[in-house]
Amino acid sequence: LLQHLATLATMAQEEAWQCRQQLQAQQQEVARLQEQLSSARQDGERWASALQRAQREALEREATRGAEQARQQELIRDMKGRLLELLREKDALWQKTEGIDTPMPCPVPHNAGLCARCRKDFRLLSRRYNCRLCQDKVCHTCSVDVGKQGRCCLLCYQQRHPQAT
Numbered sequence: 001l002l003q004h005l006a007t008l009a010t011m012a013q014e015e016a017w018q019c020r021q022q023l024q025a026q027q028q029e030v031a032r033l034q035e036q037l038s039s040a041r042q043d044g045e046r047w048a049s050a051l052q053r054a055q056r057e058a059l060e061r062e063a064t065r066g067a068e069q070a071r072q073q074e075l076i077r078d079m080k081g082r083l084l085e086l087l088r089e090k091d092a093l094w095q096k097t098e099g100i101d102t103p104m105p106c107p108v109p110h111n112a113g114l115c116a117r118c119r120k121d122f123r124l125l126s127r128r129y130n131c132r133l134c135q136d137k138v139c140h141t142c143s144v145d146v147g148k149q150g151r152c153c154l155l156c157y158q159q160r161h162p163q164a165t
């Protein structure tokens with residue numbers, strides 16, 4: 001019986017030792033998990049802080065953007081007003097100058113190689129015409145075909161036909 005009790009005591013000691021080993025392992029696991037939890041909490045706090053900072057910066061950017069947009073809209077409004085002023089001024093100037101005739105250009109010396117109006121050289125592909133009214137030599141661009149009467153320079157045509165201008 002004594003031997004049986006000794007065996008049971010030995011087995012109980014081994015079982016107690018195994019339980020202590022398991023307890024130590026579980027305590028180490030708990031410590032490791034607590035460290036992970038602490039690290040996760042710190043990460044969470046950092047992320048929350050970063051989120052708050054990002055939200056604050058976004059609000060500041062939005063406020064700045066709103067102010068800039070308001071300034072741009074005011075600038076556009078001012079520019080539209082200035083454009084209307086300039087258009088009115090242009091119309092007023094146009095009405096003042098409407099009755100003024102265009103001055104007669106100075107007579108251009110007759111040079112057989114140049115157009116009397118635009119001073120373009122006559123070449124193989126740029127034909128020379130004699131104005132039937134002033135007898136100047138003009139190019140195709142500076143002349144008008146008046147039918148059977150021939151061609152005349154734009155200046156003479158505008159003087160004879162002011163409604164065509």
